[in-house]
Amino acid sequence: MTGVFSLLPEGRHGLLAPASAGGEDLSPYLAADGYAPLPVPDRLLDRIATAGLRGRGGAGFPAAVKLRTVRDAPGRPVVVANGEEGEPGSVKDRWLLRHRPHTVLDGLRLAAAMTGADRGFVYLSDAPAEHAVRQALAERPPDLPVDVVRVEHAYVAGEETAAVRRIDGGPALPRAKPPRPFESGVGGAPTLVANVETLARVALMHARPDDAALVAGTHLVTLAGPGTGGTALVEVPAGTQLKVLADLGGHGGAEGVLLGGLFGGLYGAGWTDLPLDQDRLNAAGGALGCGALHFLHPQDCPVGVAAEAAAYLAAQSARQCGVCVSGTGALAGTLATVAHGEAGDDTADQLRRWSRQLPGRGACGLLDAAARIVATLLAHFPDRVDAHRGATCPACADAAPGSGRRFTVPVP
Ligand code: SF4
Incomplete structure (x- = not known):
């Protein structure tokens, strides 16, 4: 099955639903409590911590810990929405920037408010995504200066230190750590480099506090593989069995799976029982990474x-x-x-x-x-x-x- 669809409980609004072929209009976004004022930044930070939101770029680091670390570092922070999707099997970040630019920019605004940042960047390589983001910025001028930085696509260009180097005018190549960006990032300032799905989830958690746990426990997953299954972007609760995802994507005949884009490893016998769960996959010797699954069919070696x-x-x-x-x-x-x-x-x-x-x-x-x-x-x-x-x-x-x-x- 190809396309974009959601497995969230009926009536629960996620990042993919309501499905839209085009972009994201500002009026309905505002009507759904988008860009709502943020009276007490710490309250949203506590909500993110309690809900257990983890970063969606690949490492899965707790989002609240990262936000607090940048907030508490000496200097005036910078925030970066990282949409440079290095894994070739993943589409979620480009899809979000193309179709939910306001949600991502709202999350960037909230991250700036929580950390005290006075400057933001959107970092990407996809031309249609850049167009959508620039259009959204023109539609609703941001609360803080936001620059869009385009980079040549490469596997390592989305790594956080590569993003910092490129924004600072250098090559989009990783550098040795420490220092990490939260210590010394863009222009030497403490910098939050956050994946665009993470930021979009922050925006949803602000707009719908009652759904915070559901939002934090939901993943965008790219399902792909050879044959008629094609490519699908789906939104599913954590813990969903990989077998269910294979069936959902039209890969029911698969005999194995490559996880995390290329980052999470190959799985054979028993893979169908594995859950989409960062800790369980780590315990099994793999990694969820960016949440892209490539199914191996019988004709694959x-x-x-x-x-x-x-x-x-x-x-x-x-x-x-x-x-x-x-x-x-x-x-x-x-x-x-x-x-x-x-x-x-x-x-x-x-x-x-x-x-x-x-x-x-x-x-x-x-x-x-x-x-x-x-x-x-x-x-x-x-x-x-x-x-x-x-x-x-x-x-x-x-x-x-x-x-x-x-x-x-x-x-x-
Ligand atoms: S050379 Fe170093 S920085 Fe470059 S891809 Fe390899 S490990 Fe990463």
């Missing part, structure tokens, strides 16, 4: 999928950290030998060692993503890896190394 993902990540390496250049290159090159039936007796052990040694050693999460793909391939599909020894796999022969084509999905 998990080895080919892993090899293609690793090759894409190696091609997207910003080539700043020596360990990332050599690590992603080694993982991608070795996975390619497995896919082509050229692996030696100790290849799987070598891959396993690297997947344990490499995580956490780059300046950003790209190297971790490549290592997790390898680790989960070996953990969940050992028989499929073994079956490639000395054998040609027709599905792997079709892989397009480095292109990311298999994972790239259009915005519905």
Whole structure:
């Protein structure tokens, strides 16, 4: 099934409903309590903390902790709405900016009020999104100066330190941490870099306080995969079984799933019982990441999928950290030998060692993503890896190394 739809309880308003083919008109947004005054910033912050809202950019950090940290840092804060969606399998951020620009800008305004920021930025790469945001800013001039900064799309361009560097006029490349943006961000000021879905949820929690827990516990998820399933953007409560999501997206025949864009790893047997839950997926060795699910159908070879993902990540390496250049290159090159039936007796052990040694050693999460793909391939599909020894796999022969084509999905 393709398109945009919601699994929220009847009558509960989310980010996707009411579905609209076009943009977001200001009048109905105002009529639904959008841009409502914020009398006591701490009350909204407490509501966000109590509801347990976590960031939706990939790391899943508690939103209230991040807001308070920026608020309490010395200096006048800056707030950034981060809509640069690096994961090729995710569409939610571009969709929100294109179709709910007022909701995102409202969330940015509220984040500024809660942190005491006097300046804001919207950071993105998508041209239609930029158009929608500029139109919304012209329709309702913001409470604080807001600049739109466009960047060339790249896997690492949305990483928070890359966003800060680009806004400051530098390259959109991650830098070593510390300092983190909350300590020294845009122009050296404490900076909140918040994903646009996180900000949109803050706006909803302000407009509808009674629904705060529901809003915080709901996710935008991109469902994609080969075949007739196509691409769907859905809004679902946390805890929804992955099997339900597969059926919903028309991928009921899938035999596995790649989670988090390319960040969350591959899952085989037992994946259908996993819930869409950050902590449970972490406990299972993976990650929810940005909430994009790519389903593997019987005609897909998990080895080919892993090899293609690793090759894409190696091609997207910003080539700043020596360990990332050599690590992603080694993982991608070795996975390619497995896919082509050229692996030696100790290849799987070598891959396993690297997947344990490499995580956490780059300046950003790209190297971790490549290592997790390898680790989960070996953990969940050992028989499929073994079956490639000395054998040609027709599905792997079709892989397009480095292109990311298999994972790239259009915005519905
Ligand atoms: S880990 Fe890789 S992608 Fe990330 S900053 Fe270092 S070289 Fe760039």
